[in-house]
Amino acid sequence: MTQIPISRFPLRPADELPADLAERYAEVQEKSGFLPNVFAALAWRPDEARAFFAMHDALMDKDTPGLSKADRELIVVATSAGNDCLYCVVAHGAVARVRTKDPHIADHVAVDWRKAPLSPRMHAVLAVATRLAADPAAVTADDLAGLAEHGLTQDDVWDVGMITSFFALSNRLAHFAAITPNPEFFLMGRLPRSAEPARDATGG
Structure with missing residues (x-):
């Protein structure tokens, strides 16, 4: 099989x-068993890598009243799908599979978040997020007021x-750099934990 470059x-x-x-x-790498390709792709611009991962961590590594870590990942999945x-x-x-245990x-x-078995709150969140994307x-x-009606705080709405x-x-x-996903990601959250190559890492 031809090896696809990580980045242009x-x-x-x-x-x-x-x-x-x-x-x-x-x-x-120690935690996950592999280094996500976005880390490798950003490494040649260290200042931007630091800023990128700092913003990622600030947004994704917390649970709040209206948005769990799993919810945050589903926002990324839905909006990234819209952006191909x-x-x-x-x-x-x-x-998301790991954090939702689904x-x-x-x-x-x-494929279609509208038909996904999610709560009314998450359907409302994804409706706004995908519109923004x-x-x-x-x-x-x-739209923002509607999120508040579903129990999101002002901070949660901002996070969306x-x-x-x-x-x-x-x-x-x-897209610009043609960053390719690591093969390990495709199996995470699908197999029993003991059979998986890695857990819970993205970086971007």
């Missing part, structure tokens, strides 16, 4: 990474917008 841009050797990134990358971003759909679909939900959301000017104050917007950047970068 240069890849920095691991031994040439700045110390802080080398430490983070090593931790991710294979890397983000596959990578965040894997983490081997099928990410596929439902990626596809037609930003169409999002209204009434920030997650969607940040991953719009990620989607476009993945």
Whole structure:
């Protein structure tokens, strides 16, 4: 089988990474069993890699009253599918399967979130998020008020917008650089834990 390049841009050797990134990358690889390709793709621009992962962590590594970590991953899957971003759909679909403990939900959301077996709250969230991803000017104050009616706090509503917007950047970068998903992502959350190659890592 022909090996597909990770990126159209240069890849920095691991031994040439700045110390802080080398430490983070090593931790991710040890935890996951592999290094997500977005890490490798961004490594040649260290300042941007640091900023990218800092924003990712600030948005995705928390549970709040209206948005769990699993909910956040489903926002990424739905909006990335709308942007035709294979890397983000596959990578965040894997983490969504792990965090929801549902081997099928990410596929439902990626193909047609409207018919996915989600709560009314999450249907409302994804309706606003996918509208923002596809037609930003169409999002209204009434849309945001509707999210509040489903129990989202003001911070949660902001997070819906920030997650969607940040991953719009990620989607476009993945397209531009032709970043390919790691094979390990395709099986995460589908097999019994002992049979999986890795758990819970995306980075982008």
